[in-house]
Amino acid sequence: MRLDRTSRRALLLAAAGLVAGVVVGWATGNALIGVSIVALSQFVALLSSIRHRTDPIMATPRQTTDPRHDRLMTRSRRIASQLRDLRSAAGSLPDAVVLMDQAQHVRWFNHAAEDLLGLRRPTDRGRILSECLQTTDLAKWLIDGGREPLNDVTAPGHANRHISATLLPFGSRQRLLLVRDISHMTRLEQIRRDFVANVSHELRTPLTVIHGYLELLDPEDVPELAPVLGEMRVQSRRMGQIVEDLLTLSRLETQDRIADERVTIEPLLATLRREAEALSQGRHRITLTHTAATDLLGSSKDLHSAFSNLVSNAVRYTPTGGRIDIRFEPHAAGVIFSVADSGYGIPATHLARLTERFYRVSSSRSRDSGGTGLGLSIVKHVLNLHHARLQIESEPGKGSTFSAIFGAERLLVPGGEESLAS
Template sequence: DYRIRWFNTAAGSMLGIDYPRDLDQRLVDAVAIPGLEAWIESGGVDPLSDVTSPKDADLHLSLRLIPYAEGHALLLVRDVSQLLRVEKMRRDFVANVSHELRTPLTVVHGYLDLIEPEQIPEFESIIRELRSQSRRMTQIVEDLLTLSRLDAEETLPMSRVAIRPLVTTLHRDAEGLSRGRHTISASIEGPHDLQGSSRDLYSAFSNLVSNAVRYTPVGGRIRIVWTSSAQGGRLSVIDTGHGISPQHLPRLTERFYRVSTSRSRETGGTGLGLSIVKHVLQLHDAHLEIESEPGKGSTFSCVFNPEQLLLPELVSEES
């Protein structure tokens, strides 16, 4: 039951425990942190992040439990207040800069669209390149704003997300992006809909679909597959693209991380799509699984818990 055997001064200060009063007390009785008991009972495999100190509401802590002998564990307590403040400053800076860039980029893009490259042959290639880079910068700004919004959200407005029309839309989007260069199919294997934010789930899924189209060579195959059962749901995008080396997989959801810088720029990628996918799924208590093999292709799967699934609504028939 994890009774307190020893603690140093820093732990006492951050957790609000005193010597010798709290020696041999159960940790969950001596330390008033919401969710602490459930975290310990679950084994404390992952750190308990951003918890408020029972002694000082302005102090934010990270807890880590390390078993070191039978029936014993070491609780590491870290003050992460400064890290969180710096992270908030970073988020605010990115959001503010993105907002400031949005308007001038829109103006630049608008004026470039007014110019007909064919009317100025000597500058045709330059104008087309300016248009391409303007669109890319605009997309980066939009993606940064999306990430800033998701960073600020603790919960999302949830409603029924009907899977069949969503998969149909994703299929249509993929065909529009591909323009006949790939073989694209979609299938639904399971009766369930999702409980979630329709807008954000579409944003996450469409990022996976557009990535598959961008990075799959002409003539390749792309499949969009929804499967669901009592154990949970899974939206998978499967392609026969270039594939990704194992050393890159753990970092794919980092912002601006690129497996191939030149290929990403050629295809118009912003380097933010998988970060958006990760954030959206976290807000749905879901996660992203990635399987890939160089030269054979990749499978990106959004995995949902059973609690996020809904059986289809019954439609009553009028006699």
């Protein structure tokens, strides 16, 4: 079969769309089957459009006995059947899929998009998606460009359903919106938070009573029980600290924002150094470097908690004779607070999971140091509330550096009210 230049070019473009759709669908999961369907539709439509105008044989009446004609017709019917099956499968996908052009005009969407996003056929086809969704969080995210994935927002028209969304480029002039219903996971996460908060609150009082009675017992009165009493005191204090950290973490997880106030850095750094020296008891060399002439906008209590966790971790996991450097310095993004130690170091495979609650690189070492396994989780949530980020650099045998990086919008002129970003 010989094709003219226009038909060959169109056929190549359609084939490229088919390949791209299949590759993207394979790489990102079954929620993108719809993309492959769109490409297949264009491909089959193109075959049908050129079938009767590109070859004399193809223009032969239906009763022709040419075997090439019969084979091509059989292949076309098979592709059309597969296309119908794929369209049916796409309509049953639980994830919403919306195909748009560069200007976010809706070109195609599946049935899940009708349920989760409230889109309607055929009225919403050709419309700008953000206009279809009006003033929802999803619409604002689309207007802003949707550069970062959107997590845990209310579904349009469904106050009790939560969704996550991702906007992906497709081809050179199209975009693909993927929306997933995460209501079930959100409910489970809320149940977990409530359980942890309630249990921690209920444990606080009996632990306080137990620790109080242990403090009343004098080991000198019962020398044979002195080691036991000492260990019981240590473990009761540790349990109390775990409960306090769990309550702090539960509070941070339920907060959407903080009450901003001026955090005066100089006295905060002095307090952190005193705490480090008290915890170290002379076993380490501790230095403080303060070269950033700025205060911070945020929560003084929460920032002290986060910074104190970084400092205490450095003391706990640095052997006797090691060095700990506390720094508050200018940074390209704004300002950076960092704690560097000459401790054991952390293998690269563990770095991504360090902020998970109760995650431990070495269980035995953590127990010996008295850590709760919640410190870095608290740090992460505090920094998120301050729109800051945690940076971790570590190498086994060479120590670690934990840094909190704050943007210019969080910087305040010392002693003044204006922001350095203004």
